[in-house]
Amino acid sequence: xxxxxxxxxxxxxxxxxxxxxxxxxxxxxxxxxxxxxxxxxxxxxxxxxxxxxxxxxxxxxxxxxxxxxxxxxxxxxxxxxxxxxxxxxxxxxxxxxxxxxxxxxxxxxxxxxxxxxxxxxxxxxxxxxxxxxxxxxxxxxxxxxxxxxxxxxxxxxxxxxxxxxxxxxxxxxxxxxxxxxxxxxxxxxxxxxxxxxxxxxxxxxxxxxxxxxxxxxxxxxxxxxxxxxxxxx
Numbered sequence: 442x443x444x445x446x447x448x449x450x451x452x453x454x455x456x457x458x459x460x461x462x463x464x465x466x467x468x469x470x471x472x473x474x475x476x477x478x479x480x481x482x483x484x485x486x487x488x489x490x491x492x493x494x495x496x497x498x499x500x501x502x503x504x505x506x507x508x509x510x511x512x513x514x515x516x517x518x519x520x521x522x523x524x525x526x527x528x529x530x531x532x533x534x535x536x537x538x539x540x541x542x543x544x545x546x547x548x549x550x551x552x553x554x555x556x557x558x559x560x561x562x563x564x565x566x567x568x569x570x571x572x573x574x575x576x577x578x579x580x581x582x583x584x585x586x587x588x589x590x591x592x593x594x595x596x597x598x599x600x601x602x603x604x605x606x607x608x609x610x611x612x613x614x615x616x617x618x619x620x621x622x623x624x625x626x627x628x629x630x631x632x633x634x635x636x637x638x639x640x641x642x643x644x645x646x647x648x649x650x651x652x653x654x655x656x657x658x659x660x661x662x663x664x665x666x667x668x669x670x671x672x673x674x
Contacts, residue, residue, distance in 0.1 A: 471512025509574030627656025
């Protein structure tokens with residue numbers, strides 16, 4: 442800032458930053474993302490890269506559903522790429538936090554909803570995604586989780602799921618291990634989704650890089666699923 446005028450930046454092109462701050466304030470981390478930033482800042486980049494991958498694949502979709510948004514730290518990346526985004530979580534604490542912080546101009550619809558109890562019935566979606574959610578779903582109810590998402594999709598809907606690999610759990614934090622009850626190896630993850638979708642594509646991920654390399658050496662896995670099978674109820 443100009444020492445003679447602390448409200449004026451030394452370089453004029455940055456004056457817009459102060460104007461934006463006056464208009465909208467400063468962006469804030471959420472409950473979960475703040476802890477990540479304090480404890481292990483590099484993980485912020487990993488999380489954003491996962492959302493970026495989903496956003497690029499879903500770019501141009503009209504109606505998209507995020508299942509398990511938590512504090513919705515990465516959700517704006519997808520919101521910027523699609524026409525309409527609905528983000529749900531079963532925990533009202535996270536939805537309240539996300540609603541309070543997120544720029545309303547993004548037009549994200551936040552809902553408290555437990556997808557294990559029922560599909561989202563008020564409309565059909567072109568695509569859905571769940572990042573760092575499936576590993577928290579007990580194996581005994583994973584079919585319910587998937588079927589209720591599928592019932593929220595249209596006939597040719599797309600589903601993107603991202604999870605830590607089973608192999609990565611040796612190195613996971615105690616907090617992560619406490620919640621991760623359903624991590625899978627790549628081949629098993631793909632087979633699980635092939636029971637529900639006509640087309641399933643498996644990707645590996647290490648740090649911020651998504652690739653098609655050997656899944657057992659991947660820290661993170663994505664499946665991209667297209668066209669639900671008509672037998673899924």
